[in-house]
Amino acid sequence: MELRxxxxxIKAKELLNFTDAAKALNISQSTLSxxxxxxxxxxxxxxxxxIGKRIILTEAGEMFSEYALQSINKANQGLLLLKDLNxxxxxxxxxxxxxxxxxxxxxxxxxxxxxxxxxxxQVVFGTTKDLLEKLELHHFDFVLSFYERTKQPHLKYQxxxxxxxxxxxxxxxxxxxxxxxxxxxxxxxxxxxxFSGYSTIQFFVESFSQKKLNxxxxxxxxxxxxxxxxxxxxxxxxxLSETSVNDPHVVGIPIExxxxxxxxxxxxxxxxxxxxxxxxxxxxxxxxxx
Amino acid sequence: MELRxxxxxIKAKELLNFTDAAKALNISQSTLSxxxxxxxxxxxxxxxxxIGKRIILTEAGEMFSEYALQSINKANQGLLLLKDLNxxxxxxxxxxxxxxxxxxxxxxxxxxxxxxxxxxxQVVFGTTKDLLEKLELHHFDFVLSFYERTKQPHLKYQxxxxxxxxxxxxxxxxxxxxxxxxxxxxxxxxxxxxFSGYSTIQFFVESFSQKKLNxxxxxxxxxxxxxxxxxxxxxxxxxLSETSVNDPHVVGIPIExxxxxxxxxxxxxxxxxxxxxxxxxxxxxxxxxx
DNA sequence: TAACATCGATCGATGGAACCGATTTAGAGA
DNA sequence: TCTCTAAATCGGTTCCATCGATCGATGTTA
Numbered sequence: 001m002e003l004r005x006x007x008x009x010i011k012a013k014e015l016l017n018f019t020d021a022a023k024a025l026n027i028s029q030s031t032l033s034x035x036x037x038x039x040x041x042x043x044x045x046x047x048x049x050x051i052g053k054r055i056i057l058t059e060a061g062e063m064f065s066e067y068a069l070q071s072i073n074k075a076n077q078g079l080l081l082l083k084d085l086n087x088x089x090x091x092x093x094x095x096x097x098x099x100x101x102x103x104x105x106x107x108x109x110x111x112x113x114x115x116x117x118x119x120x121x122q123v124v125f126g127t128t129k130d131l132l133e134k135l136e137l138h139h140f141d142f143v144l145s146f147y148e149r150t151k152q153p154h155l156k157y158q159x160x161x162x163x164x165x166x167x168x169x170x171x172x173x174x175x176x177x178x179x180x181x182x183x184x185x186x187x188x189x190x191x192x193x194x195f196s197g198y199s200t201i202q203f204f205v206e207s208f209s210q211k212k213l214n215x216x217x218x219x220x221x222x223x224x225x226x227x228x229x230x231x232x233x234x235x236x237x238x239x240l241s242e243t244s245v246n247d248p249h250v251v252g253i254p255i256e257x258x259x260x261x262x263x264x265x266x267x268x269x270x271x272x273x274x275x276x277x278x279x280x281x282x283x284x285x286x287x288x289x290x
Numbered sequence: 291m292e293l294r295x296x297x298x299x300i301k302a303k304e305l306l307n308f309t310d311a312a313k314a315l316n317i318s319q320s321t322l323s324x325x326x327x328x329x330x331x332x333x334x335x336x337x338x339x340x341i342g343k344r345i346i347l348t349e350a351g352e353m354f355s356e357y358a359l360q361s362i363n364k365a366n367q368g369l370l371l372l373k374d375l376n377x378x379x380x381x382x383x384x385x386x387x388x389x390x391x392x393x394x395x396x397x398x399x400x401x402x403x404x405x406x407x408x409x410x411x412q413v414v415f416g417t418t419k420d421l422l423e424k425l426e427l428h429h430f431d432f433v434l435s436f437y438e439r440t441k442q443p444h445l446k447y448q449x450x451x452x453x454x455x456x457x458x459x460x461x462x463x464x465x466x467x468x469x470x471x472x473x474x475x476x477x478x479x480x481x482x483x484x485f486s487g488y489s490t491i492q493f494f495v496e497s498f499s500q501k502k503l504n505x506x507x508x509x510x511x512x513x514x515x516x517x518x519x520x521x522x523x524x525x526x527x528x529x530l531s532e533t534s535v536n537d538p539h540v541v542g543i544p545i546e547x548x549x550x551x552x553x554x555x556x557x558x559x560x561x562x563x564x565x566x567x568x569x570x571x572x573x574x575x576x577x578x579x580x
Numbered sequence: 581t582a583a584c585a586t587c588g589a590t591c592g593a594t595g596g597a598a599c600c601g602a603t604t605t606a607g608a609g610a
Numbered sequence: 611t612c613t614c615t616a617a618a619t620c621g622g623t624t625c626c627a628t629c630g631a632t633c634g635a636t637g638t639t640a
Contacts, residue, residue: 001365002292004598019616031599033618038597045372052607053616060375067368067563071361075291078357082335085350275349294627308588321628323589328627342636343587585638590631597626604619610612 003075005039006068008032009047013057013065084118091277092120096131096143099224100163100200100241101264105144108285115284119277128199135269141278146199146241147263158266160285163241165204165260166252168227170234181253187213192236195222200262204239207259293365295329296358298322299337303347303355363428367563374566381567382410386421386433389484389514390531391554394451395434398575405574409567425559431568432558436493436531448556450575453531455494455550456542458517460524465543472546477503482526485512494529497549 012021012032022032040047047061057065084090097105102125113121124131124140131143135155144160151157167186169175187208194201201220208215218236221227227238228247241262245252254260266282268274302311302322312322330337337351347355373381387395392415403411414421414430421433425445434450441447457476459465477498484491491510498505508526511517517528518537531552535542544550556572558564 001369002294003361004292006365017616018618027598028600029617030601030619035598037618043369043372045376050617054607055617060372063371063375064368067364067371071293071364071368074357074361074364075296078354078361079291079333081353081357082333082350085353086335090353091349309586317627318629319588320590320630325627327589340588344636345588581640583638583640585636587636588634590633592629592631594629595627597624599624600622602620602622605617607614607616609614 001039001042003072005035006072008035009039009061010065010069010072012036012048012055013061016055016057018055085276088116088277088280089118091118091275092122093141093275093277093281094122094124094139095281096124096126096134096140096145098128098131098145098199099125100146100244101144102224102244103246104161104243108281112281112284116277116280132267135267138269141275142266142268142282145265145267146203147265148199154270156268156270158268158282158286160264160266161243162261162263163243164254165200165239165262166242166245166254168231168238168240168245168250168252170232171249171251173234173237175237175253176251178253180256182256183207183211184213186237186239186255187215189216189237190235191215191217192219192221192227192230192238193217194224194227194238194240195220200241201239203262207257291329291332293362295325296362298325299329299351300355300359300362302326302338302345303351306345306347308345363562370563370565374563381408381565382412383431383565383567383571384412384414384429385571386414386416386424386430386435388418388421388435389415390436390453390534391434392514392534393536394533398571402571402574406567406570422557425557428559428562431562431565432556432572435555435557437553437555444560446558446560448558448572448576450554450556451533452551452553453533454544455529455552456532456535456544458521458528458530458535458540458542460522461539461541463524463527465527466541468543470546471543473497473501474503476527476529476545477505479506479527480525481505481507482509482511482517482520482528483507484514484517484528484530485510491529493552497547 008021008025008027011025012018015021015024018032018036019029022029025032036047043060043064045060045064046058047064048055049058081090105123109121109123112119124134126134128145128148131140131145132155134140135143147157147159167175167181167189175181193204219230221230224240224244227240228250230236231238232247232249239255240252242252242254243264266285268278298311298315298317301315302308305311305314308322308326309319312319315322326337333350333354335350336348337354338345339348395413399411399413403409414424416424418435418438421430421435422445424430425433437447437449457465457471457479465471483494509520511520514530514534517530518540520526521528522537522539529545530542532542532544533554556575558568
């Protein structure tokens with residue numbers, strides 16, 4: 001039993017005339033006769049009753065035709081689905097993003113979603129550690145995160161952009177006019193930092209201790225908008241990647257030092273299949289200045 | 291696209307290894323490679339990613355496989371229908387049964403086999419979870435099992451009978467005369483329970499913990515006749531569905547509580563073709579008091 | 581790191597199947 | 611009885627599913 005035979009059968013059932021059906025199928029009448037006969041032999045039952053020169057469907061043929069049609073339809077639906085997939089009219093991608101990338105990522109996301117409205121997108125914000133763990137479990141197609149010291153061989157890394165670490169302070173603050181600030185000066189200010197689960201800040205704590213500085217950390221808050229509220233008072237300051245800063249009432253002052261630039265990477269599993277939609281997302285992100 | 295190719299594809303998807311799949315299909319590896327490639331060319335998309343000597347399913351392959359499988363299934367169902375139409379007196383049915391139903395099921399089985407001696411019957415005992423998984427893969431015509439909390443829309447459920455949970459104890463035991471027993475009393479007895487893979491006992495563990503009882507579970511044994519041997523000593527007791535109890539040396543004492551009745555269901559795939567022989571089996575089971 | 585085992589891809593050969601045109605067979609209508 | 615038409619059948623051709631052998635790549639073991 002092959003789909004070809006089922007298609008022949010269905011056409012013959014529709015027209016109830018082998019000669020016409022053969023013409024419609026662009027095959028010869030003899031071929032159709034033979035294929036129907038072969039199908040009947042395999043099924044061990046007559047699908048058509050030959051009454052004189054007319055053919056009529058048998059009960060078996062009537063019942064079987066429903067399944068034959070459904071079988072053909074299912075195969076065709078699969079074909080249609082793939083055509084859709086090729087045109088990016090279907091599919092789903094899941095992305096893990098660190099919160100520092102929220103603002104630039106949102107721009108890319110909006111562009112992508114406009115361009116490919118039929119692709120479902122799932123976004124999960126989290127810490128680098130969490131996201132990478134879930135990536136290993138195939139929960140994400142890719143992760144946007146800072147570069148970690150150790151590259152792992154089973155992961156694929158694509159550089160997206162570099163971002164400077166900045167001291168975030170209120171616009172009305174006396175510091176606001178500076179074009180840069182040293183780590184030593186930062187250590188003397190009252191700080192409200194992001195929660196230490198975030199790699200941004202882990203990295204910073206190390207930088208302080210390397211220089212034997214003792215920063216004045218007053219608070220740790222796991223929410224950047226709230227941090228901004230604190231900073232806006234002008235009493236406290238915070239440290240973030242410059243990609244995180246877009247509030248009109250605060251400014252970011254680049255921190256001096258060659259290690260104060262961090263690299264944003266697209267990280268994915270090396271051996272995983274790369275969906276077409278994901279490739280498009282990469283192109284969009286690396287192409288535009290996000 | 292032919293059914294042959296779809297079947298090859300599905301087997302390759304299952305085993306994720308062309309060599310093994312070819313063996314299972316009784317064709318050569320080269321044939322399989324070529325046919326898969328041909329299918330991919332016709333669909334104009336890769337179904338497998340070849341990474342070194344490994345193959346993994348692509349997104350397209352994953353999505354297409356569902357339709358491929360359904361196409362194959364529909365054709366097979368049509369075939370089944372015709373075989374059925376040809377002769378009710380031959381054929382084969384395959385049934386999955388939970389062990390608790392062993393005794394009442396055996397009665398129905400004997401009756402059916404006497405009545406339709408030409409129908410081959412294959413019976414597989416297993417846990418509810420195993421059986422339902424195999425049902426999804428079309429390995430069974432139907433499954434006899436306890437009712438699970440969540441009905442799934444693609445399955446068909448027919449109530450067969452209700453069965454009380456009983457404490458099984460030796461006939462010589464001092465408890466043997468009781469007409470019922472509370473869960474609290476049960477928790478104080480030394481228990482030898484069926485292996486926790488069985489849904490019977492999972493259900494019971496939940497009941498104990500809901501009432502904050504701490505049962506004294508001394509053993510878990512994956513074989514009911516062996517459990518009876520343990521129970522016959524009079525030192526230990528077990529918990530089973532009353533349908534499991536037919537040993538002359540033990541008795542079952544109904545456990546009190548409105549949740550202590552469990553419903554036995556006939557569970558089958560909603561969209562699958564229902565063989566005539568299977569319908570007869572349903573009639574026999576629901577008709578007689580098994 | 582060198583030898584080996586294993587997997588998928590590819591090649592050339594072959595048998596069988598799909599297909600065709602021509603012919604035969606057999607109802608239906610005149 | 612003759613004619614028309616539609617399905618079945620026959621013989622020949624083309625195509626393709628299949629195979630075994632081999633290649634190249636990759637992972638494993640000594």
